[in-house]
Amino acid sequence: MCGIFCLLSLSPTHFEWDKTIYEHLKRRGPNLSQDLTVTGKNPCYHCFFSAHVLHMRGLLTPQPVRDSTGNVLLWNGEIFGGLPVMPEENDTAVVSQRLSSCNSPAEILSVLSSIRGPWGFVYYQKAGHFLWFGRDFFGRRSLLWKFDADAELLTLTSVAAQTSEADQSAWQEVPAIGVYRIDLKAAKEAGSVTFEVYPWTNAGNDVLFTCSETIRDSVPNSCTAVMSQSGLTLTSPVCPLNMSIPQSLNETDIHPNLNSSVSVLEQLLTSRERNDEVNCLIDALSEAVKRRVQSLPFEVLNDSPPDSEHASVAILFSGGVDSMILAVLADHHVPAIQPIDLLNVAFRLQEPKKQKESAKKPKKHRNTCTDSKTDGAGQTSSPFDVPDRVTGKAGVKELQDLNPERTWNFVEINVTQEELQKMRHERICHLVHPLDTVLDDSIGCAVWFAARGAGFITVTTDGDQRPFTSSAKVILTGIGADEQLAGYSRHRARFKTSGQGGLIQELAMELGRISSRNLGRDDRVIGDHGKEARFPYLDEDVVSYLNSLPVWKKADLSLPRGVGEKLLLRLTAKRLGLGQSAVLPKRAMQFGSRIAKMEDSHEKASDKCTRLLTG
Structure with missing residues (x-):
């Protein structure tokens, strides 16, 4: 697990660390910390990457990982299946190697779709000047975003910090509806950021993922999100929810003599x-x-x-x-x-009411x-x-x-x-x-x-x-x-008012919102130790x-x-x-x-x- 941080600057603004955010990230990853800056020349942009590693498996692998062609990976996750990881290997290195071999968006989506386990990531793809990021299907790892339109700064981070009540609405959780890609060249020319969204598919029903509504409510101010026009998607790692309702359902037949x-x-x-x-x-x-x-x-x-x-x-x-x-x-x-x-x-x-005598005699x-x-x-x-x-x-x-x-x-x-x-x-x-x-x-x-x-x-x-x-x-x-x-x-309560059909809809909604209601928060809170x-x-x-x-x-x-x-x-x-x-x-x-x-x-x-x- 790691604390990951990425700052994208579309202008020559000088970046200064928020000390509170840095300390939170460091506590998440106490074993190794490292920073890296990538500067694009045509177009001109700056990507500042910071990673703080909690060593959990294989050899201790420094992050950010930069490959031989200049791609950069921040990885906060665990591979529990889907991609082979040998006991002596580190999953960050495995993911970096796989992504480095990708020559198209379809291949990147294929790699991410195959991973079983929790993850949040940021990936700079030097060829084409693209920045990818996102969370796993359930959103089991935290990732937050914020955009400062005046300074033309986009920030992605595992954990943020409160600064003032006026700033309460600035940070948002990145919705776990898919992965996102920024065309850095287009962003530089426009002076604003557009997120191209590659959504999860085969979720089974409309209740689980209403992508357009979710992204509309969560996209940072002055930014735009659009569904990918290529038709490319991530493949859901789970089968669709069984929505069947029986024609008739007998009450559970419990023997009347059972008293427990x-x-x-x-x-x-x-x-x-x-x-x-x-x-x-x-x-x-x-x-x-x-x-x-x-x-x-x-x-x-x-x-x-x-x-x-x-x-x-x-x-x-x-x-x-x-x-x-x-x-x-x-x-x-x-x-x-x-x-x-x-x-x-x-x-x-x-x-509790304490006797004076007991206070003297612990x-x-x-x-x-x-x-x-x-x-x-x-x-x-x-x-x-x-x-x-x-x-x-x-x-x-x-x-x-x-x-x-x-x-x-x-x-x-x-x-x-x-x-x-x-x-x-x-x-x-x-x-x-x-x-x-x-x-x-x-x-x-x-x-x-x-x-x-x-x-x-x-x-x-x-x-x-x-x-x-x-x-x-x-x-x-x-x-x-x-x-x-x-x-x-x-x-x-829903079962009493709406029967089996209502209960099914309630359960479908539960999985659809678990990332935004629970998992990001719990990851940030537990990771702080x-x-x-x-x-x-x-x-x-x-x-x-x-x-x-x-x-x-x-x-x-x-x-x-x-x-x-x-x-x-x-x-x-x-x-x-x-x-x-x-x-x-x-x-x-x-x-x-x-x-x-x-x-x-x-x-x-x-x-x-x-x-x-x-x-």
């Missing part, structure tokens, strides 16, 4: 057809996790072979079905000697940040015992029962309001930008603290804790599960399998919460040996971690969040 949600899942698994569907999903998900946890060469893992002290893989962990399945499958593929870090974040609700070797106390029943309670902490602890016990030989580091990450406010102002507001809603603030802050991995782990059966910071550079997240398997309450977000539920093979199924195979919203939503995933969890975690109702991160309760409880998720403003 787990028993319902057990009964459903007696169906051979259900078993086949579950097995196919397990195969696809297991392979997706394998690609993401085994692509690290030994020398990247703390510069030494895997050991029993340092984890290479962490999971954003609530104890819910999405993260539990990722943990089980990671356990199948991470070397047995290595721990797996389970990152569980909680936000303090209120200051408990030895305890996590003094939790201010634990004992209730009337003799149970230890804490202001950080939020819902996700409770389900997380229960989930760890299930994982320990499944594999007691594995070291499961349950990292309790506790955040006070003071620290939240401090880090939001110093760092997080810049990373969330240009998104600006209350929901973006809540999730962005929760994910940032979770990904930092600084908390406490329990070291004795008596509950003694010690400070702990996760060493993992790969962080698995469960995003994509709810969007594909009807996990949100809005899906149930020099760590890489990986999304197994958005693996192309997983999405293709789920897209191939009719909606009623994935969810049955006639069943109650905790069973009907994400039904196929719950059956998968049960088949993998999980228990109560398989039937936990969906709880959004902002509520499970209780960050939403720390701020104004009367806000709506879609409201603009004034706390994200730096001014």
